[in-house]
Amino acid sequence: MSAGRPIPPAGVDAVRRVLLGAGTAGGVRITDVRTGASRRWRRTWLDSADWRLHRNGLALELHRTGATGRLVVHGAGAGELACPADGVTFPCRVAGLPAGELRDRLAAPLALRALLPLTDLSGTADDLAVLDEREKTVVRLTLETVEASGDPAGRGALRLDEVRGYPEHARRVTATLRAAGFDVRVVGDRLARPLAEAESALRAAGLDPGRLPGDLPRRIAPDTPADRAVAMVLSAFLDELEAAVPGTIADLDPEFLHDLRVAVRRSRAALALAGDVLPAVAVEAAARELTWLGDLTTPLRDLDVHLLDLPELATRLTAFAPADLDPLAAHLTRHRERERRLLVRGLRSPRFARFVAEWRAVLERVAAEGAEGTAVGELAADRVRRADRRFVRPGRRITDSSSPRHLHRLRKRGKELRYVLELFAPVLDRGHQRALVRELKAVQDVLGVFQDSEVQQETISGLAERMIAENGSDAPVPVGTLLAMGELVTHLRQDQDTARAAFGARFAAFVRPRVRRHVTALTPPTRITPPVRAVPLTRAAPPAGVTVSVGDAVPVRGVGDVVSTGGVVVPGDPVAPAGSGSRSRPVGARAGAGSAG
Amino acid sequence: MKVVATYAIKGGVGKTTAAVNLAALAAADGLRTVLWDLDPQGSATFLFRVRPRVRGGARGLVRGRRPLDEAVKGTDVIGLDLVPADFRYRTLDLELDAMRKPTRALRRLVEPLADEYDLVVLDCPPSVSLVSESVVHAADLLLVPLIPATMATRSLDQLVEFLDALGAGGHDGAAVRRPEVLAFLSMVDRRKRLHRELAETLPKELDTISEVVIPALSVVERMADERSPVTVFAPRSPATAAYTRLWTEVACRLGLLEAR
Numbered sequence: 001m002s003a004g005r006p007i008p009p010a011g012v013d014a015v016r017r018v019l020l021g022a023g024t025a026g027g028v029r030i031t032d033v034r035t036g037a038s039r040r041w042r043r044t045w046l047d048s049a050d051w052r053l054h055r056n057g058l059a060l061e062l063h064r065t066g067a068t069g070r071l072v073v074h075g076a077g078a079g080e081l082a083c084p085a086d087g088v089t090f091p092c093r094v095a096g097l098p099a100g101e102l103r104d105r106l107a108a109p110l111a112l113r114a115l116l117p118l119t120d121l122s123g124t125a126d127d128l129a130v131l132d133e134r135e136k137t138v139v140r141l142t143l144e145t146v147e148a149s150g151d152p153a154g155r156g157a158l159r160l161d162e163v164r165g166y167p168e169h170a171r172r173v174t175a176t177l178r179a180a181g182f183d184v185r186v187v188g189d190r191l192a193r194p195l196a197e198a199e200s201a202l203r204a205a206g207l208d209p210g211r212l213p214g215d216l217p218r219r220i221a222p223d224t225p226a227d228r229a230v231a232m233v234l235s236a237f238l239d240e241l242e243a244a245v246p247g248t249i250a251d252l253d254p255e256f257l258h259d260l261r262v263a264v265r266r267s268r269a270a271l272a273l274a275g276d277v278l279p280a281v282a283v284e285a286a287a288r289e290l291t292w293l294g295d296l297t298t299p300l301r302d303l304d305v306h307l308l309d310l311p312e313l314a315t316r317l318t319a320f321a322p323a324d325l326d327p328l329a330a331h332l333t334r335h336r337e338r339e340r341r342l343l344v345r346g347l348r349s350p351r352f353a354r355f356v357a358e359w360r361a362v363l364e365r366v367a368a369e370g371a372e373g374t375a376v377g378e379l380a381a382d383r384v385r386r387a388d389r390r391f392v393r394p395g396r397r398i399t400d401s402s403s404p405r406h407l408h409r410l411r412k413r414g415k416e417l418r419y420v421l422e423l424f425a426p427v428l429d430r431g432h433q434r435a436l437v438r439e440l441k442a443v444q445d446v447l448g449v450f451q452d453s454e455v456q457q458e459t460i461s462g463l464a465e466r467m468i469a470e471n472g473s474d475a476p477v478p479v480g481t482l483l484a485m486g487e488l489v490t491h492l493r494q495d496q497d498t499a500r501a502a503f504g505a506r507f508a509a510f511v512r513p514r515v516r517r518h519v520t521a522l523t524p525p526t527r528i529t530p531p532v533r534a535v536p537l538t539r540a541a542p543p544a545g546v547t548v549s550v551g552d553a554v555p556v557r558g559v560g561d562v563v564s565t566g567g568v569v570v571p572g573d574p575v576a577p578a579g580s581g582s583r584s585r586p587v588g589a590r591a592g593a594g595s596a597g
Numbered sequence: 598m599k600v601v602a603t604y605a606i607k608g609g610v611g612k613t614t615a616a617v618n619l620a621a622l623a624a625a626d627g628l629r630t631v632l633w634d635l636d637p638q639g640s641a642t643f644l645f646r647v648r649p650r651v652r653g654g655a656r657g658l659v660r661g662r663r664p665l666d667e668a669v670k671g672t673d674v675i676g677l678d679l680v681p682a683d684f685r686y687r688t689l690d691l692e693l694d695a696m697r698k699p700t701r702a703l704r705r706l707v708e709p710l711a712d713e714y715d716l717v718v719l720d721c722p723p724s725v726s727l728v729s730e731s732v733v734h735a736a737d738l739l740l741v742p743l744i745p746a747t748m749a750t751r752s753l754d755q756l757v758e759f760l761d762a763l764g765a766g767g768h769d770g771a772a773v774r775r776p777e778v779l780a781f782l783s784m785v786d787r788r789k790r791l792h793r794e795l796a797e798t799l800p801k802e803l804d805t806i807s808e809v810v811i812p813a814l815s816v817v818e819r820m821a822d823e824r825s826p827v828t829v830f831a832p833r834s835p836a837t838a839a840y841t842r843l844w845t846e847v848a849c850r851l852g853l854l855e856a857r
Contacts, residue, residue, distance in 0.1 A: 129673070137672075163671035165670030166670070
């Protein structure tokens, strides 16, 4: 309800009075408003942590009356499906739901993800029927009051359900009630009604349906100072990381750990590709902790991937039966439990808590204070140009005789380019950005299969050795299992060869002129002025050539006093601390050096 | 989507009453239901307080100038919509006769509703006509009310003969789909010995006659005053219980309630 409108008196009677006093207009006459019984309701909305149901146009609710529960799913061509939910506790995976049509409907969109209770609402609902001169219902209204909504007058919201074939009545009732200050939400058809309900319930609970913690901030513009923009983006990645921690610790589903690792990887990539606009010392500390987190999470994720891939790999066995791989699955599961305990310990450690707190404080300060200097739009163009060049040049040098190491390195460069395109997405032209990502993905897919097959072959061979060593002679690994693992390695080798053969054509497609045009459009010539906070700065602008010694206390805005790692101040350029690698190269050093390709 | 048609060769046998109550029960069971009042008298339309008028009339509909879903009106029963009657439906036969493949016309008109509805109920005018042929072709189940009289089985025999003839070829020469037939005794007065005897014996003699009997009760007659299905305004009456049993049988035959 917007300010300045009259506040209507609460309740059903007020709605009746307003509508009956409206008279006849546009051939629409309201003769009566009938009220039905008042209902109490209590509902829990459920979805995965990444809104898979919402993104598929579905809303899942748990309706509770006393000790019994009913699950109801609405929307997306499913109409409405329901099943009893007695004995089901949430969070739960799809396999934990009662077998039937509802579970089948949710299986594909949810896949591995657990269902989490998102919000719980209760209140009262009063139905009203608006009648025409034939005393026929032409509009249905529900006055819904949410408990604890902070609305002391208890006015609630009026949901308006148009009765099919009477659109003019719905328009008239909406206009009349809105003019009187009521909050009217028009719901179209029967299918949209529960979806709109879910949407408003979730928003009322302070949630933003469909939005993920790692989604980039909407308020970044091309002229936003680069340091602020990068800090905001890194804050979003930190949100994503933190959001994944409880689910990872509770082991609700394997995707939480995956999300956590994606957040770590994105953060590391952002630091590597644009961290030079942030305080160097803080960047260095964060990079170290992110590397630690990456290492901490790798063993468990690797085991998850093997366990998840195993059923599919087993179907490819020809000479052996899938059951021959059971001892391998048991081995992986045993190790998984051990690795999980180690990971949980790490995520609960003071080190992790300190990293999150300190990193967030740095990012918030930089994001709030901003700085003059390079605008993020310019930085984006510069970084896309560089990342593209770093991918295309070695890519052109790949031949049939290149070693797997070269292909692996190229894949990493491709990832860098992908991250740059995603990192700066808010300030890049959407059409060109998406098109380039799509083309890049086609190359990365074959490089991915190539590399993954390589790694899996090595892993399976390594696992065989470990299983033999661990089982000893008392309970030897069945020969069938080892031979089946050998057959898997053969299949993986074939996958790798196929991917290798496909690489040439995919890469050639990426460097064809049509795709180069996207790069040119995304990288207009830039004149990047160096950012203020590329490396530790002295309080007074140091004259050119002044050396900052290792150990000097240097005040840095947004961080406080930091200890310099040393370097020489170049006119107009920040100091490049010794040993900090190419990441700390002055931003503008190679600006305008010609476009890639 | 399934199509049920209430059909009788003669009028006043409880055909519209059955169509309206079954449609209301289907909607209450959560099926998205639409009732098409094909009878130009428009009794079902009157009952639901809807104006008996369809833009373009019979001609507009059968010639496809106006899609059927444009004519649909919501009723006071949640989940139940209505395609109202129109006095111009009395010329529906003539309109159909002027078309190619007239027996297929109703099915063609109803098919686009499949995305929106689980069940279509056709309330047909009492006659043996081209409209009847088209209804038979469109329906998955023909629901036939029978008055408990010694001639009751004869009218059912006539219907079966009619369906057999249609199977060999309808008005336009093309074979007509043969729907399942479910007859039931309607307006049964338990005080009459003949009614009681027929209600007892007929379902045993013929598989096509349901064991469910719809009683002649004053509460059913009150529908016209209440302007509402008896299942809605008198949910605890014996009439509602009887219609509920009949609906369950219909729904099971059509496989509509199995998944729920």
